[in-house]
Every structure is written in C-alpha cells, then in structure tokens.
Amino acid sequence: MNSKDDSDSLNPKETRFELDELIALNEEIISLVQAGIPLELGLREMGNELPDRLGKISSDLAGKMERGSSLSEAMNSEGHRFPKVYRVIVEAGIKSGKLTVALEEMSxxxxxxxxxxxxxxxxxxxxxxxxxxxxxxxxxxxxxxxxxxxxxxxxxxxxxxxxxxxxxxxxxxxxxxxxxxxxxxxxxxxxxxxxxxxxxxxxxxxxxxxxxxxxxxxxxxxxxxxxxxxxxxxxxxxxxxxxxxxxxxxxxxxxxxxxxxxxxxxxxxxxxxxxxxxxxxxxxxxxxxxxxxxxxxxxxxxxxxxxxxxxxxxxxxxxxxxxxxxxxxxxxxxxxxxxxxxxxxxxxxxxxxxxxxxxxxx
Known part of the structure; x- marks a missing residue:
C-alpha cells in the first residue's frame, strides 16, 4: 500500500496559512460541528465575519460544500491553500466518525x-x-x-x-x-x-x-x-x-x-x-x-x-x-x-x- 501522492506538498502556495490562522479556522469548524450547524451555512457566515484570507477561504469552502462537496473534498480541491497534513486529518476524522475529536487533537x-x-x-x-x-x-x-x-x-x-x-x-x-x-x-x-x-x-x-x-x-x-x-x-x-x-x-x-x-x-x-x-x-x-x-x-x-x-x-x-x-x-x-x-x-x-x-x- 502506498501513501497518497505528496506532489501537492511541493506547491509553494501550500503555506499561505499562518499557523495561528489555521488554528482559528480549525476551532471555528469544531464549534460549528459541536453546535450542529450545517458547515456550509456556518462557513458562509464565517466568511463574512473573518478578515482577509481566512474570510475568503471560508467562503470558498462554503461555496464548494453548497454544490455538494464534503468538507474533505472541498479542502482537497483547495489543496494549494491547506497543508496536506490538515487535509488528511479532516479525512481521517470524517472516516472515524469523530471529526471534532480529530480536529481538537490537531488544534x-x-x-x-x-x-x-x-x-x-x-x-x-x-x-x-x-x-x-x-x-x-x-x-x-x-x-x-x-x-x-x-x-x-x-x-x-x-x-x-x-x-x-x-x-x-x-x-x-x-x-x-x-x-x-x-x-x-x-x-x-x-x-x-x-x-x-x-x-x-x-x-x-x-x-x-x-x-x-x-x-x-x-x-x-x-x-x-x-x-x-x-x-x-x-x-x-x-x-x-x-x-x-x-x-x-x-x-x-x-x-x-x-x-x-x-x-x-x-x-x-x-x-x-x-x-x-x-x-x-x-x-x-x-x-x-x-x-x-x-x-x-x-x-x-x-x-x-x-x-x-x-x-x-x-x-x-x-x-x-x-x-x-x-x-x-x-x-x-x-x-x-x-x-x-x-x-x-x-x-x-x-x-x-x-x-x-x-x-x-x-
């Protein structure tokens, strides 16, 4: 069994997130899941409230999820923005049925x-x-x-x-x-x-x-x-x-x-x-x-x-x-x-x- 293609990790745009920005987005997603709010709606509201880069990425994720993509699929399609390790954590959390637990450990x-x-x-x-x-x-x-x-x-x-x-x-x-x-x-x-x-x-x-x-x-x-x-x-x-x-x-x-x-x-x-x-x-x-x-x-x-x-x-x-x-x-x-x-x-x-x-x- 081979690991997933890591070619996207070489993309220089992958590090557009500062670590504190990624933590902030991650904790907002945790809050939405725990509150039972549909992610696409919550991310849309976050996109209107969060500044600059975070707001735009939240809005983009919300748009993709509104068109039928899962959170993992939406993040993978934005691979140049999200570190691969974070995308894999989201995917693993969804598969395990414990998304909030996986995201909290990462946070x-x-x-x-x-x-x-x-x-x-x-x-x-x-x-x-x-x-x-x-x-x-x-x-x-x-x-x-x-x-x-x-x-x-x-x-x-x-x-x-x-x-x-x-x-x-x-x-x-x-x-x-x-x-x-x-x-x-x-x-x-x-x-x-x-x-x-x-x-x-x-x-x-x-x-x-x-x-x-x-x-x-x-x-x-x-x-x-x-x-x-x-x-x-x-x-x-x-x-x-x-x-x-x-x-x-x-x-x-x-x-x-x-x-x-x-x-x-x-x-x-x-x-x-x-x-x-x-x-x-x-x-x-x-x-x-x-x-x-x-x-x-x-x-x-x-x-x-x-x-x-x-x-x-x-x-x-x-x-x-x-x-x-x-x-x-x-x-x-x-x-x-x-x-x-x-x-x-x-x-x-x-x-x-x-x-x-x-x-x-x-």
Whole structure:
C-alpha cells in the first residue's frame, strides 16, 4: 500500500496559512460541528465575519460544500491553500466518525507548537541583543582601541603577540567580513519570522529551523505518536481495515518516517507476513507502540490499548515541554549571551595582559 501522492506538498502556495490562522479556522469548524450547524451555512457566515484570507477561504469552502462537496473534498480541491497534513486529518476524522475529536487533537498539537515557537523566539531576544551590542563594541575596539594598543607596543618596544597579530589581521581585512555577522543575523530573523506558517505542523520549509533546536523534535514526536495512536484507535472503532487505518493515521501526523513505516507495516499486514523481532525494529517507533501494533490483533483490544498509549505519549510530551520551557532560556542565555561576553572580554584583555607580561620580564 502506498501513501497518497505528496506532489501537492511541493506547491509553494501550500503555506499561505499562518499557523495561528489555521488554528482559528480549525476551532471555528469544531464549534460549528459541536453546535450542529450545517458547515456550509456556518462557513458562509464565517466568511463574512473573518478578515482577509481566512474570510475568503471560508467562503470558498462554503461555496464548494453548497454544490455538494464534503468538507474533505472541498479542502482537497483547495489543496494549494491547506497543508496536506490538515487535509488528511479532516479525512481521517470524517472516516472515524469523530471529526471534532480529530480536529481538537490537531488544534492542541498546533497550539503547543505555536506557543513553543513563540517562547523560543522570546528566549533568543536577550542573547541576540547581547550579541549585537558586543559585536558593535568589537567594531569600536578594532577602529579605536587597537591602534592605541599598537602604539603602546611600539613605545615600549615590545614584540607583537599572537592575539595582537590576529586582531591586526582582522582589522586589515574588515572590509571582507565586517558585514557578514549582521547579514547572517538579519537573514536568521527573516527566516525565523517565516517559521510561523502552517508548515510548522510537520517542520517543512523554513519551519525546519524550529525543528533543528535540540529537544523540539522529541516533544513533537511524542505529540505525533499520541495523535497517531488516538486517530488510529478511532478508525479501528469504526471497523476501518487495519492497513488503511495505519496509513491514514500516519499521514495525519505529517511525519515522513512515520508514514514510510506505516506503509511498510500495512504491506506486511496485507501479505499476512508475520512480524519478528528484527522486522519490528525496522519501523523505528517507540517499543510500546511497535508491540501494540504487531501483537494486538483483536480490534476492540487494540483500539483500547492505542487510546491508553495516546494518553501516555501526550503526558510525556507535556512533561518534556515543561522542562524545555525552563531549560531553554537558561541554555540560550548561557551559551549565546555568556559566550559572547566571554569572547569580547578575551579580545579586550588578552593584548593588555600580554603587554603587562612583557613589561614584567627583565
């Protein structure tokens, strides 16, 4: 069994949604479903009330649904606007008969990523300010203080030390590298501002920048495993075949490795190929999840076990998130801010201390 064609995920227009916009639309849809209001009518009203992009997309969805399309079909026809992972979640929620549950889990995951990204950004503000100030003072040092150090060395007839040699070399080549750090900082800020798109759900595009931060991927993986387990449990409850359920639930996470492993397990299941210890390791999933999917053959038993596993993975994700929010500001302040101050201090005092040592020698 192969996963759905992912060619549309390469469309550059797919990230037109900011993550907070997608969350807002998702929660409006949840409210409409829970209130029992026909989606086409509710989305039409939302289109008149919501601003700009959200309003237009809501109106377009309403128009397609009024012409007979389901919510999933309407979103698929607007594929360039909606992230594939969101479209698959909607499809899986409809098939499971628990659309609101599927959308609520996605909304919780998206909110966690949104707040995590915002907190990471806030934690980096102070160290980057320190870096900018230190770099500015370093430029002042090269243009003003370095010439005075050189003059002092000449007056006292001291030999040029290695730190002073490197500083003189940097001053003479400043035209080549001087603008590079500010340019890199500017590019980083621009890229970071673009990480808030809906691609943050699966860390694609510029949102990979968030996923590269140590600890973030681990938190996201636990949320994904929790959502995967929850959604597959709902699908199995509706007697959706195992192979179809596992692939659909995996695609709803947006994780390429999880989708690849799900397709592999689905193919083995359809061929009635028994699982061994070595084959189970190929999936790369947590041991509990692998054990459940390879040993729990009764539909009702597997559904309940997956539900419990989903709760466990979400608790783990919550605990890791709590620790991350405590430790990451400390880490960035110490490594970036403290490292910058240390480097600037060494640049300032090494030439001075070397001069004192030479003067102290008989």
């Amino acid at each position: 919780n995951y998206a909110w966690e990523l949104f707040h995590l990204r915002r907190q990471i950004g806030m934690a980096m503000v102070y160290p980057l300010i320190v870096f900018s100030l230190a770099y500015g003072l370093f430029m002042v040092f090269l243009f003003e203080m370095l010439s005075r150090f050189n003059m002092a060395y000449e007056v006292f007839r001291l030999g040029e030390t290695r730190p002073l040699h490197y500083l003189n070399m940097m001053e003479s080549t400043i035209v080549y590298w001087g603008m590079l750090p500010p340019l890199l900082l500017f590019v980083f800020v621009i890229l970071w501002m673009r990480t808030g798109s809906s691609q943050l759900l699966n860390f694609k595009g510029t949102s990979r920048l968030v996923g590269w931060i140590p600890g973030v991927q681990k938190i996201a993986n636990y949320y994904r495993y929790g959502n995967f387990s929850e959604l597959m449990s709902l699908l199995i409850q509706q007697n959706i075949p195992f192979a179809e359920s596992i692939v659909l639930a995996a695609e709803a996470t947006g994780d390429d490795q999880l989708v690849k492993s799900a397709n592999l397990m689905a193919e083995r299941h359809l061929r009635s190929q028994p699982e061994t210890g070595d084959s189970a390791k190929e999936y790369g999933w947590p041991p509990l999840l692998t054990w459940l999917l390879t040993t729990k053959n009764q539909q009702g038993e597997l559904s309940l076990a997956l539900k419990n596993a989903a709760d466990m993975y979400r608790r783990k994700a919550t605990n890791y998130t709590r620790w991350f929010r405590i430790l990451f500001p400390i880490f960035t302040g110490t490594i970036i801010g403290g490292g910058t101050v240390l480097c600037y201090s060494l640049v300032l005092f090494l030439p001075f201390s070397d001069m004192l040592k030479q003067l102290a020698n008989p």
